[in-house]
Amino acid sequence: METRSRPSLFSDIAHGLGFWTDRSAVHEAAARGQVMQLQKLIHNGASVNIVAMDSITPLHEACIQGHSQCVRLLLDAGAHVDARNIDGSTPLCDACAAGSLECIKLLLEHGAMVNPPRFTFSPLHEACMGGHSECVQLMISEGASMEAHDGHYGTPLHVACARQHKDCARVLLNAGANVNAAKLHGTALHHAAKVENVQLIELLVEFGGNVLAKDSLGKKPVHYSTPGSSSALSLDFYESTPLSLQQLSRLALRVMLGRKALQVVAQLDLPNRIISYLCYTQQPTTDTCSR
Structure with missing residues (x-):
């Protein structure tokens, strides 16, 4: 066309x-x-x-x-x-x-x-900007690029974090969005730190967000949090505490499986609690990965 x-x-x-x-x-x-x-x-x-x-x-x-x-x-x-x-x-x-x-x-x-020729925001960016997680899920299922960059924020994940839409961020991450994708070396964690959203920070770290990543100004996410705030304390903790072997194993599996992670994990012959853990869900149910 x-x-x-x-x-x-x-x-x-x-x-x-x-x-x-x-x-x-x-x-x-x-x-x-x-x-x-x-x-x-x-x-x-x-x-x-x-x-x-x-x-x-x-x-x-x-x-x-x-x-x-x-x-x-x-x-x-x-x-x-x-x-x-x-x-x-x-x-x-x-x-x-x-x-x-x-x-x-x-x-x-x-x-x-779904992915129009490059311009400012893609449809997926717009869905993330508005916090419409169901629309985000639909666009991803239709093949929307999760790594497309706009002229301001970066990827759709950057937008979701900058606007503090945790549900949208979770949908993107569960679908395989690159948690450490960078624009001017700034990551989604930098955005989460700027808005001082502890829940977003924790979510991104769970999915492998690099708390030591530096942006184009040489600043880590913690440098954008108010000293002594909950977000600063959270980032300080993650900087000083290595990830557990359990968490590293989950991240390695998710990276290897990519966008097919949820579908593949759901088919594994594993206890429900392990499937729930691998799918980053709270309730260990048999259909948790399909949500």
Whole structure:
């Protein structure tokens, strides 16, 4: 599929996307979730690909607000599923930001790119930014890149930690995200330390986060915590206390299995408590790895 370039202010929209306007009636109906009005406009021949001055299409508007019925109408009428706004975001980015599973599924059914060509945030970044862990799980299952970098935070894991969304971070880590991925040498642990979130720090260390990693300024995570705070004490403890052989063994197994770890571990002939430990879950149940 050919990648559409961002249209210039004075040019026609490439590939028949539509034409410039301040804001059309189709935009308004899509943004407000006015299904009957939108249906009437489409029936009367209104363009579903009309583009506002910020390159936002009606499909963007519907996804931003999570109006799944409007999304379905627009897609069925030929709306371009991967249209980009002036920031480079696609409707799938907006649906992930809104946390709308139904809109995401509709877009994917119509061929939306899970990993659009490189630009600021990916759909997975947006889901992490909003703290929508179910959307994060869905995007990962659809093949979203967990190591894609944005222009500010870094990977989706960096975003989840910077925004203190522990559930999203856990989903990413359990799916095999690189806990020590770095942007300017800064890791997710650096972000967790900056927001002084002890639970995030503990989670990242459990998954192999390197407390001794230095960023581009030569600072370790502990240097970003307030001296004497709970986060600083936690990082000091992890720096001075070697990981147990049990923890090292779990990390080695998870690294070796990668993204298939949960599925493979669930099939091992092991006691439930060991499976629970390997899957980083609290309840030792037989289906714990599939959660």
